Amino acid sequence: MKTWEVETPAILVDLDRLERNVRRAQAYCDAHGIRFRPHMKTHKTPEIGRMQIAQGAVGLTCAKLGEVEIMAAAGLSDLMLAYPVWGAGKLRRLTAVAERCCLTVVFDSAEVADAIAEAARAAGTPIGALVEVDTGMRRCGVAPGPALVDLCRRVAELPGLTFRGLMTYQGWQNGPTDAREAQMRAEGDRVAAVLNELSDAGLTCEAVSGGTSPGLFFAHLAPAITENRSGTYVFNDRNMVSSGAATWDDCAMRIAVTVISNAVSGQIVVDGGSKTFTSDATPGFDGFGRFVEDPELTLWKMNEEHGYTRLGAGSPPRRIGERLHVIPNHVCVAMNMQDEIWVHRGDEVVDCWKIAARGKLR
Amino acid sequence: MKTWEVETPAILVDLDRLERNVRRAQAYCDAHGIRFRPHMKTHKTPEIGRMQIAQGAVGLTCAKLGEVEIMAAAGLSDLMLAYPVWGAGKLRRLTAVAERCCLTVVFDSAEVADAIAEAARAAGTPIGALVEVDTGMRRCGVAPGPALVDLCRRVAELPGLTFRGLMTYQGWQNGPTDAREAQMRAEGDRVAAVLNELSDAGLTCEAVSGGTSPGLFFAHLAPAITENRSGTYVFNDRNMVSSGAATWDDCAMRIAVTVISNAVSGQIVVDGGSKTFTSDATPGFDGFGRFVEDPELTLWKMNEEHGYTRLGAGSPPRRIGERLHVIPNHVCVAMNMQDEIWVHRGDEVVDCWKIAARGKLR
Numbered sequence: 220m221k222t223w224e225v226e227t228p229a230i231l232v233d234l235d236r237l238e239r240n241v242r243r244a245q246a247y248c249d250a251h252g253i254r255f256r257p258h259m260k261t262h263k264t265p266e267i268g269r270m271q272i273a274q275g276a277v278g279l280t281c282a283k284l285g286e287v288e289i290m291a292a293a294g295l296s297d298l299m300l301a302y303p304v305w306g307a308g309k310l311r312r313l314t315a316v317a318e319r320c321c322l323t324v325v326f327d328s329a330e331v332a333d334a335i336a337e338a339a340r341a342a343g344t345p346i347g348a349l350v351e352v353d354t355g356m357r358r359c360g361v362a363p364g365p366a367l368v369d370l371c372r373r374v375a376e377l378p379g380l381t382f383r384g385l386m387t388y389q390g391w392q393n394g395p396t397d398a399r400e401a402q403m404r405a406e407g408d409r410v411a412a413v414l415n416e417l418s419d420a421g422l423t424c425e426a427v428s429g430g431t432s433p434g435l436f437f438a439h440l441a442p443a444i445t446e447n448r449s450g451t452y453v454f455n456d457r458n459m460v461s462s463g464a465a466t467w468d469d470c471a472m473r474i475a476v477t478v479i480s481n482a483v484s485g486q487i488v489v490d491g492g493s494k495t496f497t498s499d500a501t502p503g504f505d506g507f508g509r510f511v512e513d514p515e516l517t518l519w520k521m522n523e524e525h526g527y528t529r530l531g532a533g534s535p536p537r538r539i540g541e542r543l544h545v546i547p548n549h550v551c552v553a554m555n556m557q558d559e560i561w562v563h564r565g566d567e568v569v570d571c572w573k574i575a576a577r578g579k580l581r
Numbered sequence: 582m583k584t585w586e587v588e589t590p591a592i593l594v595d596l597d598r599l600e601r602n603v604r605r606a607q608a609y610c611d612a613h614g615i616r617f618r619p620h621m622k623t624h625k626t627p628e629i630g631r632m633q634i635a636q637g638a639v640g641l642t643c644a645k646l647g648e649v650e651i652m653a654a655a656g657l658s659d660l661m662l663a664y665p666v667w668g669a670g671k672l673r674r675l676t677a678v679a680e681r682c683c684l685t686v687v688f689d690s691a692e693v694a695d696a697i698a699e700a701a702r703a704a705g706t707p708i709g710a711l712v713e714v715d716t717g718m719r720r721c722g723v724a725p726g727p728a729l730v731d732l733c734r735r736v737a738e739l740p741g742l743t744f745r746g747l748m749t750y751q752g753w754q755n756g757p758t759d760a761r762e763a764q765m766r767a768e769g770d771r772v773a774a775v776l777n778e779l780s781d782a783g784l785t786c787e788a789v790s791g792g793t794s795p796g797l798f799f800a801h802l803a804p805a806i807t808e809n810r811s812g813t814y815v816f817n818d819r820n821m822v823s824s825g826a827a828t829w830d831d832c833a834m835r836i837a838v839t840v841i842s843n844a845v846s847g848q849i850v851v852d853g854g855s856k857t858f859t860s861d862a863t864p865g866f867d868g869f870g871r872f873v874e875d876p877e878l879t880l881w882k883m884n885e886e887h888g889y890t891r892l893g894a895g896s897p898p899r900r901i902g903e904r905l906h907v908i909p910n911h912v913c914v915a916m917n918m919q920d921e922i923w924v925h926r927g928d929e930v931v932d933c934w935k936i937a938a939r940g941k942l943r
Binding site: 224226227228229260282283302303305306308309327328330331351353357358359360361362477479480481482483486488490491493494495497498499500522523524525527538539540551552555556557558578580581 | 586588589590591622644645664665667668670671689690692693713715719720721722723724839841842843844845848850852853855856857859860861862884885886887889900901902913914917918919920940942943
């Protein structure tokens with residue numbers, strides 16, 4: 220089967236580029252002694268998780284319990300759930316899956332710590348724990364200081380939990396290279412100061428999880444962060460190119476679309492809209508994706524199934540039925556809109572993988 | 582089971598409100614002699630489609646072929662596919678599903694008309710057709726004039742297709758009531774002029790499809806538009822309230838979320854982000870949804886699984902584990918993010934419906 224025979228809108232993944240991205244990131248982490256635990260939220264696909272492990276990743280990071288369940292069922296054995304779990308039903312699921320894999324959870328409150336510890340104790344399944352520290356992104360996490368030390372101590376003393384260390388959320392590193400280097404060094408310094416405070420309190424961290432794809436190749440500048448959980452690097456996207464962390468040639472995922480109308484002058488409509496691309500924007504770029512065949516095309520507006528695409532000054536006209544390929548703004552959310560990816564080498568489709576953890580919100 | 586026992590993030594649908602919305606819209610259409618063919622893209626759920634038919638809808642409108650297949654398999658028998666179909670595989674699926682239901686398709690080009698006609702002829706399954714006219718929204722559709730008349734004539738003469746009339750896309754009607762009434766009357770005048778042109782050419786339209794939920798209750802002001810395909814009215818959302826077409830009490834769909842962090846001062850984080858709400862904005866409102874329990878809460882920023890929620894000046898603090906309910910900006914896209922809806926009367930969950938046509942992009 221050829222790539223142009225896949226019905227659109229469809230996700231195409233260039234296997235050569237994907238493998239190259241996975242190898243390059245792993246080689247970087249290996250060279251710097253960073254334990255790599257990539258975030259599976261980007262691909263949501265067991266086949267790619269196994270590829271990351273085969274290259275040397277120590278395990279995977281998941282965002283939701285349902286993703287942990289999918290990855291554990293697929294044989295991935297060392298999983299981190301970087302998200303607070305709450306509620307009786309989820310705690311039952313958590314302890315059940317903890318029996319099938321080596322599981323570490325993350326949270327930022329005594330309430331969540333106590334509840335997970337009690338469930339783990341009752342089930343006789345100890346669970347590893349990282350405490351989330353807020354080093355400035357103001358999402359989740361306890362700010363450095365006595366409250367953070369107290370929470371870590373509580374976790375270390377709670378039967379049912381094994382205190383393993385910290386998690387920090389680094390968000391985006393944008394801007395020129397020297398600014399991003401400085402940002403990463405400052406993050407490392409903040410984490411090192413927290414580790415000193417914890418050490419003074421007699422608490423040892425065997426792991427500190429951090430990282431984000433735009434800053435992946437700067438991670439060695441923050442040696443206090445021992446584990447990296449970047450995700451987007453496997454495919455890259457318009458956000459990654461915008462941040463300076465990838466080139467268009469590094470983009471392994473494209474969405475194939477078809478021109479379904481050219482009746483309005485100066486415009487074509489493609490068969491993907493917000494249900495295909497999502498409405499996520501990219502700083503510094505107009506519209507919702509980059510057309511590989513003609514970067515002058517602008518996907519400037521969408522309804523759910525309609526992509527309003529403006530022709531550029533130099534754009535050739537496009538026929539009804541013509542296929543085009545778009546690199547989305549944000550690949551993680553676009554992956555969540557479809558049930559499978561078509562994997563190809565050159566123009567030959569070599570496999571179709573189910574995005575098994577798509578839509579696992581709980 | 583009680584609503585508060587459903588794991589979050591989850592879609593809750595208030596059955597009393599849903600039934601009231603369905604009845605009110607149908608009663609309006611009946612009173613004005615408008616054939617109601619609601620768009621199923623909002624609910625994507627056979628149970629709700631059957632409810633609409635039971636109340637008197639003549640059929641359903643679908644956006645993609647995969648949605649037609651789901652609804653036909655669920656026993657819905659009169660379906661309109663308001664979207665151009667292209668490609669050999671899709672044409673095979675189109676003629677196959679046309680054998681199981683009364684099917685009307687919509688397009689705006691001779692290329693699509695010819696391809697569908699040929700497939701229908703080869704399969705021995707005639708298919709009804711509307712030609713899309715662009716009355717000013719500049720999405721799809723041929724502008725009024727000789728080219729439109731030519732395309733309609735071509736369709737009327739093509740074996741395999743049955744020319745049934747026109748479709749127009751009305752988009753949003755916002756603004757004060759008198760402006761919306763004027764907009765609807767002008768739309769009716771434009772369509773009437775096109776019908777005259779077609780009549781002069783000997784072409785009769787048995788159906789003109791139009792409509793959009795924000796303008797639903799103004800539809801009688803455009804009598805040339807004989808069928809209405811509004812969709813969002815079943816649930817309503819923040820966009821509908823913003824447009825003036827619904828009240829908060831008309832909103833039948835809410836997303837239940839749980840507070841998973843309150844570590845950062847002035848903020849809580851809920852367990853739904855862009856993978857739950859999507860990044861669709863609403864004109865005139867900040868953020869990504871309205872919190873039922875406290876409209877002063879602002880869901881101002883999201884990551885995929887994190888909803889950054891700012892407390893208002895009068896907001897009470899929120900505990901970890903507390904459940905809140907959010908009316909999303911755009912209910913159609915939020916419905917596409919989950920696999921099922923929890924249907925309740927009062928706080929009693931009475932059913933769980935699979936969103937069977939979720940993610941049917943092709």
